[in-house]
Amino acid sequence: MTITTPPLVQPVAPVSPSRGALRPLGLDEVRITGGFWGERQRINAAATLGHVLGRLESEGWLPNFDRAAAGTLPAGRRGREFSDSEVYKYLEAAAWEIGRGDDADLERTFRAVVARVAAAQEPDGYLNTRFGRTGQGDRWSDLEWGHELYCLGHLFQAAVARERTRPGSDDGLLGVARRAADLVYERFGPNGRAEVCGHPEVEVGLAELSRVTGEPRYLEQADLFVDRRGRRTLEDIEWGRSYFQDDVPVRETTVLHGHAVRANYLAAGAVDIAVERDDADLLGSLRHxxxxxxxxxxxxxxxxxxxxxxxxxxxxxxxxxxxAYSETCAGIGSIMFSWRLLLADGDAKYADLIERTLFNVVATSPSEDGKSFYYSNTLHQRVPGIPADPNGTSLRASSSLRAPWFEVSCCPPNVARTFASLDAYIATADADGIQVHQYAPAEVRTMLADGQRVAFDIETAYPLDGTVRVRITEDAAHPWALSLRVPAWAAGATVRLVTATADESREANTGTVAVRRAFRAGDVVELTLPMTARFRSADSRIDAVRGCVAVERGPEVYALESVDVPTAEFDTVRVDVADGVHEHDGRLWVTAVEQPVHDAAWPYGSFPPPADHPHHTVPLVPYHQWAQRGPAAMRVWIPTA
Known part of the structure; x- marks a missing residue:
């Protein structure tokens, strides 16, 4: 692991490791100005944050804190045992959004919510509306399912977001978090209970709280929790301790397993520990x-x-x-894990997975108006779904279309905090220059370790087209390297440097391409990524999609929807791979063949091969847009003719 020079001030970003190959550039250094992600950030700020807060109120999850402060609990408490965490995720999202836009109304709302949360904290630092009072379970009495430490992890992340966006704020959130963290150390530290929470999350919260406060006990506690995982301290359940990742120590684990959100959150926290402790063995295990x-x-x-x-x-x-369950929160957890490995190692493959997950999981969850969401993200909907009650609350995965809220509503505020902090995932720095990992119209203004200022704008319509233009806006005193990610799918990419005296192009191999020079204002580095649509087949060991293909263009996966094949039974449509994928009218089209099937009393036997049937072209849609036009059957993997 390369040791980077720590910044004088921590970046305004969710993750700020003290060492690693790359340093993240925060919201004060990178600003998304438009495009695909800029529009999603606009909707997130204008609609999603207010929608989430409204539901936290109407569902009673925020009023739970008022009841705790008034001493009337457990009477009237609503929501699951982890509902407190959704309030904290809202606060984190709001903190990042305030850091992006300095919204005075949102600032007032933020402070009002913090005051309600702070009023519920016990004198010794304990904070939870589900446990610890007469008529409720005892504190820390249900570590398997109680989520007390999980909730506190999200509290810690909210406090970190606030301290990084508004250092020294007098709203009190950081003090609330520190008192709770001190109690956790007292109860679960080296002289306390050698146990873990059934849902990992407190580890990343503690690690980042340690980074923002400089308190080593919080990192020590996170380290203890990671080291204890897999020691079988939790009770066994019907799905086994693997559900909690409490079956195998983290260092001995070879693949993520069990509950997918828990697994990714644990892995992300373990990377934090490996980096801060300079633990090469643990980091090597996590890479594997x-x-x-x-x-x-x-x-x-x-x-x-x-x-x-x-x-x-x-x-x-x-x-x-x-x-496919493919929970939205698992996708966000995967991004958290991949981002930390990217900062530690600098390998573009981690940014490739982040991009794929952002476009095809996180962007898929919210509706166009930002007020309904997918909890899980199937890749094949056999029949058109049933619209969710716009005023109702759905079971977590029962809605076959996007729903406004869920009984387990972890995903909406998780999406909100991800979009609000997305600027911090665009670019990084090292001793020699700047690396751009995700492509969106953006302004980058930062300083290298040697004190040299760097300023450039990113101009792109990505992913509509593959041209990414970086325009330098400030002269450099010394040469520095601008590195651009070339995705693994982008074979044949080129990079072009245009200056006042030169115009040079060359091939850009997949991975990263770097241009190093003493840049002058007006210089342009242009990356061109081939955006030709392509069929993809799967490893033959993935039994469920043998004989099928998927379609990709750039970072986006595409889907076939039943509304685009109204003349055929959806399950009878096959794709003619030999005819390729065609792009016109701003859409992708494939040649479909309808191969009717015949019902039989017994579906196993000798069936004649399909006869010739008419061919016709059908359009595909980006997967993240599916069901935006209304209920539809859908499939990503399409059988071949």
């Missing part, structure tokens, strides 16, 4: 876990988790599209 999980247990969308009953990873190659 990432690699095997991507190679064997990840959907083409970047989604993870194929079991509905326990929201868990399946076995290797167990990736059925029609039973």
């Amino acid at each position: 876990q990432w690699e095997t999980t991507v190679a064997r247990r990840t959907y083409i969308t970047g989604g993870q988790g194929s079991h509905h009953q326990d929201e868990a990873f399946g076995d290797d190659w167990e990736l059925p599209p029609d039973r």
Whole structure:
């Protein structure tokens, strides 16, 4: 691991490691100005944050804190045992959004919510509305399912977001978090209970709280929790301790397993520990876990988790599209894990998975108006879904279309905090220059370790087209390197440097391409990524999609919807691969063949091969847009003719 010079001030970003190959550039250094992600950030700020807060009020999850402060609990408490965490995720999202836009109304709302949360904290620092009072379970009495430490992890992340966006704020949130963290150390530290929470999350919260406060005990506690995992301190359950990742120590784990969100949150926290402790063995184990999980247990969308009953990873190659759970929160957890490995190692493959997951999981969850969401993200909807009650609350995975809220509503505020902090995932720095990992119109203004200022704008319509233009806006005193990610799918990419005296082009191999010079204002570095649509087949060991293909263009996976094949039974449509994928009228089109099937009393026997049937072209839609036009059957993997 390369040791980077720590910045004088921590970046305004969710993750700020003290060492690693790359340093993240924060919201004060990178600003998304438009395009695909800029529009999603606009909707997030204008609609999603208010929608989430409204539901926290109407569902009673925020009023739970008022009841705790008034001493009337447990009477009237509403929501699941982890509902406190959704309030904290809202606060984190609001903190990042305030850091982006300095919204005075949102600032007032933020402070009002913090005051309600702070009023519920016990004198010794304990904070939870579900446990600890007469008529409720005792504190820390249900570590398997109680989520007390999980909730506090999200509290810590909210406090970190606030301190990084508004250092020294007098709203009190950081003090609330520190008192709670001190109690956790007292109860679960080296002289306390040698146990863990059933849902990892407190580890990343503690690690980042340690980074923002400089308090070593919080990092020590996170380290203890990671080291204890897999020591079988939790009670066994019907799905086994693997559900909690409490079956195998983290260092001995070879692939992510069990509950997919828990697994990714734990892995992200373990990377934090490995980096801060300079633990090469632990970091090596986590790299291997990432690699095997991507190679064997990840959907083409970047989604993870194929079991509905326990929201868990399946076995290797167990990736059925029609039973894909692919929880939105698992995708966000995967991004958290990949981002930390990217900062530690600098390898572009981690940014590739982040991009795939952002476009095809996170962007898929919210509706166009930002007020309804997918909890899980199937890759095959057999029949058109049933619209959710716009005023109702759905079971977590029962809605076949986007729903405004869920009884387990972890995903909406998780999406909100991800979009609000997305600027911090665009670019990084090292001793020699700047690396751009995700492509969006953006302004980058930062300083290198030697004190040299760097300023440039990114101009692009990506992913509509593959041209990414970086325009330098400030002269450099010394040469520095601008590195651009070339995705693994982008063979044949080129990079072009245009200056006042030169115009040079060359091939850009997949991975990264760098241009190093003493840049002058007006210089342009232009990356051209080939955006030709392509068929993809799957490893033959993925039984569920043999004989099928998927279509990709750039970072986006595409889908076929039943509304675009009204003359045929959806399940009878096959794609003629030999005819390729065509692009016109701003859409992708494939040649479809309808191969009717005949019902039989017994569906196993000798059936004649399909006869010749008419061919016709059908359009595909980006997967993240599916069901935006209304209920539809859908499939990502299409059988071949």
